[in-house]
Amino acid sequence: MLKAGLAGIGGLTLPDLFRLRANPAASPAGRVPGKNKAVILLWMAGGPSHIDTWDMKPSRPKEIRGPFKNIPTKLPGVHLCEFLPKQAALMDKLTIIRSVDCRGSNHQPNTVMQTANVLAETRTNPEAHLYPGYAAIVAKHRGANQPGIPPAVHLNVRDRTHFAWSGYLGKRYDPFVGDNVSSLFRLPGGLTLDRVKSRRSLVEQMDSLRRDVDGSGAMAALDTYGQQAFDLVAGGRAQEAFDLSREPQRVMDQYGNHDWCQQALLARRLVERGVSFVTLDLSHHSASGTWDTHGDNIPPYGGIWNGLRPLLPVFDHLLSTLVTDLSERGLLNDVLVIAMGEFGRTPQLGTQDSTDGRNHWPIVLSLTMAGGGFRHGQVIGSTDRDGGEISERPVTPGDLAATIFHHMGVPIDVTYEDLQGRPRRVIETGEPLHELI
Numbered sequence: 001m002l003k004a005g006l007a008g009i010g011g012l013t014l015p016d017l018f019r020l021r022a023n024p025a026a027s028p029a030g031r032v033p034g035k036n037k038a039v040i041l042l043w044m045a046g047g048p049s050h051i052d053t054w055d056m057k058p059s060r061p062k063e064i065r066g067p068f069k070n071i072p073t074k075l076p077g078v079h080l081c082e083f084l085p086k087q088a089a090l091m092d093k094l095t096i097i098r099s100v101d102c103r104g105s106n107h108q109p110n111t112v113m114q115t116a117n118v119l120a121e122t123r124t125n126p127e128a129h130l131y132p133g134y135a136a137i138v139a140k141h142r143g144a145n146q147p148g149i150p151p152a153v154h155l156n157v158r159d160r161t162h163f164a165w166s167g168y169l170g171k172r173y174d175p176f177v178g179d180n181v182s183s184l185f186r187l188p189g190g191l192t193l194d195r196v197k198s199r200r201s202l203v204e205q206m207d208s209l210r211r212d213v214d215g216s217g218a219m220a221a222l223d224t225y226g227q228q229a230f231d232l233v234a235g236g237r238a239q240e241a242f243d244l245s246r247e248p249q250r251v252m253d254q255y256g257n258h259d260w261c262q263q264a265l266l267a268r269r270l271v272e273r274g275v276s277f278v279t280l281d282l283s284h285h286s287a288s289g290t291w292d293t294h295g296d297n298i299p300p301y302g303g304i305w306n307g308l309r310p311l312l313p314v315f316d317h318l319l320s321t322l323v324t325d326l327s328e329r330g331l332l333n334d335v336l337v338i339a340m341g342e343f344g345r346t347p348q349l350g351t352q353d354s355t356d357g358r359n360h361w362p363i364v365l366s367l368t369m370a371g372g373g374f375r376h377g378q379v380i381g382s383t384d385r386d387g388g389e390i391s392e393r394p395v396t397p398g399d400l401a402a403t404i405f406h407h408m409g410v411p412i413d414v415t416y417e418d419l420q421g422r423p424r425r426v427i428e429t430g431e432p433l434h435e436l437i
Helices: 002-010 085-089 134-141 193-211 218-235 237-241 249-255 259-272 304-308 311-328 397-408
Strands: 038-043 070-072 079-081 094-101 152-155 277-281 335-340 364-371 378-380 390-392 415-417 423-425
Touching: 038 134, 038 259, 038 311, 038 397, 070 085, 085 311, 094 390, 094 397, 134 152, 134 277, 134 397, 152 259, 237 259, 249 259, 249 311, 259 277, 259 311, 304 311, 311 335, 311 364, 335 397
Parallel strands: 038 277, 038 335, 094 378, 152 277
Antiparallel strands: 070 079, 094 364, 335 364, 415 423
């Protein structure tokens, strides 16, 4: 009866009504007062080809360099793919890392590059899904920047295996799934906020009958989750944050109608209103990811020309529009934007008997980032002449995590407890990237 009564508080279809998620916004450890620090992770699930985007090899034979031409950027001597002209013009606000060590990473589930743990590869390690992701760590140790707002949100959740979750931290720190949000905040027919308050009052009276004899703390937890669910709906802050209809038409037009771009605008609204970590999966389908360009004869992925080429203009517009919008709103120093996938692609074109595909390459990947108050307008690291091996400045998942935590005010030596109660470090080895700080 208590369970049904508490569910009736929302009657709101909010997943679990926050029963399993504790919002640490009230007293988060490591929080930086007065700062609206946030991260937007643009997750390119499937593994984008570094050689055909940010680390081109124009002097190599066609079977390595691929079908795309390169163009100069605002940064002298730095060239990008011809289908990334907006990023090329914005290069003074971007940093490209061409030497990210992604050994051990795999996809579906995509966990190594979202957890900083090289052991978080679910296909070989049965505990891999228990390693907490960046978003969950930030949710626990920083919390939301504003009350009544989820600390972390996952967007475009076509497949949960494209994301890292809370793992050992417990479900209370799972990111809020932000898809179809409008229905989550809508009161069902006949239910008003006055009736919600009455139900809550009844539940509180019933709770008092058991609280004194409850030694597990479950009743106290129910009180907390119920209050969060009530605040989320009655307070209206989260509802307003997720409401794209409140954006001016000119801003909607600026981002465009593509679903990815609309969700990038939603990500901006969320961090602007207090969410600390937003992960947006840039995928169209729920297989291993849209960027998994194995070849035209290996559907649904397509190859480099017919698979990757149509994605790049959309991604180019999305990233450049998001960064520019954040900058114009004075948010770019507080919001760190990262675009990456789980690994790169093979230096050789036409793998797996394909016409023009590239296979997985869990050796090196490229990524780009902007904002966060860091020093940008640079390229960090490099690969060898074919793009298959790191030649200068290896950057590990731990280094990436340490950089994110440095930005968010989370200690890089933070630990969590496994199921046996043993403390484990989130970052085994890694330091913030000194080139950025």
